[in-house]
Amino acid sequence: MMARTICANGHLLTPENTTIKVVxxxxxxxxxxxxxxxxxxxxxSMKKSSYxxxxxxxxxxxxxxxxxxxxxxxxxxxxxxxxxxxxxxTAMQDKPKLASALRxxxxxxxxxxxxxxxxxxxxxxxxxxxxxxxxxxxxxVVPQGLTYHQxxxxxxxxxxxxxxxxxxxxxxxxxxxxxxxxADRMFPTKYAPPSLDAPAFRDGASPLIETxxxxxxx
Ligand SMILES: [Zn+2]
Numbered sequence: 001m002m003a004r005t006i007c008a009n010g011h012l013l014t015p016e017n018t019t020i021k022v023v024x025x026x027x028x029x030x031x032x033x034x035x036x037x038x039x040x041x042x043x044x045s046m047k048k049s050s051y052x053x054x055x056x057x058x059x060x061x062x063x064x065x066x067x068x069x070x071x072x073x074x075x076x077x078x079x080x081x082x083x084x085x086x087x088x089x090t091a092m093q094d095k096p097k098l099a100s101a102l103r104x105x106x107x108x109x110x111x112x113x114x115x116x117x118x119x120x121x122x123x124x125x126x127x128x129x130x131x132x133x134x135x136x137x138x139x140x141v142v143p144q145g146l147t148y149h150q151x152x153x154x155x156x157x158x159x160x161x162x163x164x165x166x167x168x169x170x171x172x173x174x175x176x177x178x179x180x181x182x183a184d185r186m187f188p189t190k191y192a193p194p195s196l197d198a199p200a201f202r203d204g205a206s207p208l209i210e211t212x213x214x215x216x217x218x
Pocket of ligand 1: 007008009010011038039040041042
């Protein structure tokens with residue numbers, strides 16, 4: 001096969017105009033290989049570009065909701081694209097605080113979420129995090145040292161709270177203790193039996209104490 005002589009944007013791929021870069025992951029394929037990159041396109045992509053506060057805000061919300069930078073900037077993701085790559089890069093260069101807030105989010109999202117379901121996504125500006133993102137974010141916060149049932153209980157309650165809008169994804173770590181206390185009441189631990197005012201059944205309001213038919217102290 002002949003090597004390409006022009007890039008997708010019509011620049012001549014001469015040795016002076018190309019550089020070799022390592023390509024890591026492409027859609028559908030995994031691995032690394034070397035590819036030529038058109039320098040004219042690269043300079044184009046590095047060009048500063050003006051942006052609006054609204055666009056940047058949409059990008060921040062998207063990052064918090066679990067989208068990758070590509071999903072928010074690339075023409076390949078028209079459903080989730082809220083800002084051009086140049087614009088976001090320029091904004092991040094202008095505002096180091098913004099950059100240091102977004103980079104870890106994008107790093108997390110790349111790992112958890114590069115297979116996010118596109119059809120779930122709502123139009124620009126309104127993001128609903130996918131249940132996958134919610135679950136992974138919650139699991140990251142709940143300690144491993146708990147018993148299986150206790151951990152599942154806490155994770156379930158937290159995921160439910162996020163989906164109902166009672167719990168923000170950004171507050172998982174801060175508000176974890178609330179949910180941990182709730183689960184302590186449901187399950188006996190090595191320190192204490194279940195609390196008698198814990199709900200007897202998951203979806204019932206009657207407290208455990210009302211289900212006791214036999215005296216505890218006889
Ligand atoms: Zn080019």
